[in-house]
Amino acid sequence: MRKPHLATANLAKIIEAVLKLSSRQGFHETSLRDLAKVSGLSMGGLYSYFDNKNTLLVMILTEVSETVEAVLRDVPDGIAETPVEHLRWLIETHIRLTEAMQPWFVFAYMEAKGFPAPARVLATESELRTERIFSDVLQRGVAQGVFAVEDVNLTAALIKPLLQDWYVKRAKYRKRGTPIQTYIDGVIGFVERAIAKK
Amino acid sequence: MRKPHLATANLAKIIEAVLKLSSRQGFHETSLRDLAKVSGLSMGGLYSYFDNKNTLLVMILTEVSETVEAVLRDVPDGIAETPVEHLRWLIETHIRLTEAMQPWFVFAYMEAKGFPAPARVLATESELRTERIFSDVLQRGVAQGVFAVEDVNLTAALIKPLLQDWYVKRAKYRKRGTPIQTYIDGVIGFVERAIAKK
DNA sequence: ATAAAAAACGAGCGCTCGCTCGATTTTCGC
């Protein structure tokens, strides 16, 4: 094992290959022989970059959850004070991030379960932290009297799957020709009407 | 192969076992030896009830999609005329159905992908038909002037993941102690405010 | 009670899996 973090070009190739193959057939069904072929390394060569197959899964899961955390917490100046704008920014940023890193997110979402406890815990906690970011904004909006939300936690929980649907069912939206901006505006409008103080 | 449809007690046991094992570790990782052990049959005995492992998957997928279709189309008298009531009934019925058949739905949702094209097509088409049921009601509500919806198809697409979240993330809601009625009311309220004519 | 039919069994087949390790190739300081 050379590096704990993804640095070398080869590791990048390996991850690109595992995301590509897993999206077609699932992670478990992706053999290291296929992975070697697509990444351009040999069977043995792969093992210079990770300890075992599960490590690969954990690496990707970690990268995804850290990226989400980092991006969503990096709120532009002057946005965080206004809950309406902050929420809009969170929705748009989340959807655009998952679009840019779609294979990563599909992988993390679809492959997390049925795996060693540590990996599953990682995914679960990441989901909860993201939800917290949303419920915090909702809470502030309620406190400022701009949102009317009965159950802040449940509402945050309901917003989450709206964001995830874009990458989970990406094929459906692609077939329909829905542009990402239409989807983003649709979600923002849907959510804002649902929580607006009338 | 004895019967094409699930009739005998043994086939019921097999399906119960495969749902149980798959929910823990995924369908592919469930070996026929494990399945034999849990279902109480022998390796060879299993093959009296299905042709091969993939057939099992298709059987379950078919059962789920046919059940959804049948249940959601069986609208009680006097409901279908009022879009608001019809939509409410659809949401509640869908969530309660997936709760009652939770292992079946989780299986269909999580295992459909990465499988032979026919099985995937089955799942995709079922999803689309369900969505049609919702978009039809929305359309009628708009026509009657009780709903204000810009894009009926997009809105139906956004309602779907709200229904699915209850079984996809069942563990989260269980840990939180959210009762199913709270969830149902939450979704109905959320959706109704989002599409209400103001 | 018995024999034919039906159902259930499980060791064994061919195959692919994740992973290893000695051999080979590439890199690089001098």
Place this chain on the structure above:
DNA sequence: GCGAAAATCGAGCGAGCGCTCGTTTTTTAT
């Protein structure tokens, strides 16, 4: 240009897979 160190290779290992099939057990009819 050379030799040691680093990187890469891929045949081979044991394990476990889906599936088969000759055998045994159970059921059924007389």
